[in-house]
Amino acid sequence: MTTSKNARAATQRKRAAKQASLERHRLALRRRRMFWALGVVVTVAAAAVWIAVATNTGDGAAADPGNTTGPVPAPALAQSRIWDVTVETNLGTIELSLDGRAAPQAVASFLSLASEGFFNGTDCHRLTTSGIYVLQCGDPTGTGTGGPAYRFGPIENAPSDDLYPAGTLAMARQGGDASSMGSQFFVVYADSTIPSDEAGGYTVFGTVTQGLDIVRSIAEGGTITGGADGRPALSVIITKVTAS
DSSP states (O other), X not given: OHHHHHHHHHHHHHHHXXXXXXXXXXXXXXXXXXXXXXXXXXXXXXXXXXXXXXXXXXXXXXXXXXXXXXXXXXXXXXXXXXXXXXXXXXXXXXXXXXXXTTOHHHHHHHHHHHHTTTTTTEEOOEEEEXXXXXXXXXXXXXXXXXXXXXXXXXXOSOOTTOEEOTTEEEEOOOTTOTTOBOSXXXXXXXXXXXXXXTTBOOOEEEEEEEOHHHHHHXXXXXXXXXXXXXXXXXXXEEEEEEEO
């Protein structure tokens, strides 16, 4: 009788040990699945950020979120007036007219950066040649992801009909983010309809008064890959920007 009880007890202990081992295995499996799922979420989130920064957002104008802690130049610097700006490049001089009345924050930022020599030595890193016709400049890294130590908003002076005539000067930003403008801007060299997104349109802060033919000659050269969106095959470098 005792032997039988001992045998049953031993069997129960084995079953309990097996059950405990099975539960530990299931717990470990759940943890592995949880960590794997978390890794997928992080990877997808990182990819989404990369896409927002590096691909076409509708304006040829994606801007990196970067360091957003710096002081934003005060709109009052634009003095609510029209500014004449000269942009010297390796391909010739481009003259701009900036409207400090319609877009004071964007004009104040541009003037402040120009006075610091921020644009000197930067190249125009992006050209679009189909559907949207813009040349994008103002990135000190030349990658489409650089900018100053601040970002600003809101959007100013965006056209209600989404039409950006040839010669328009507008601010680049991230898709869906009205407060992501920095130093990157784009020149429209042929009439373009650029659809608004959930944040709105794109800040128009000036026009090209002379030298649009230089931009058009760059566009005629196409991109380095031959595609409709990429780095211009004809390199254009901003050497100096002055305002009066």
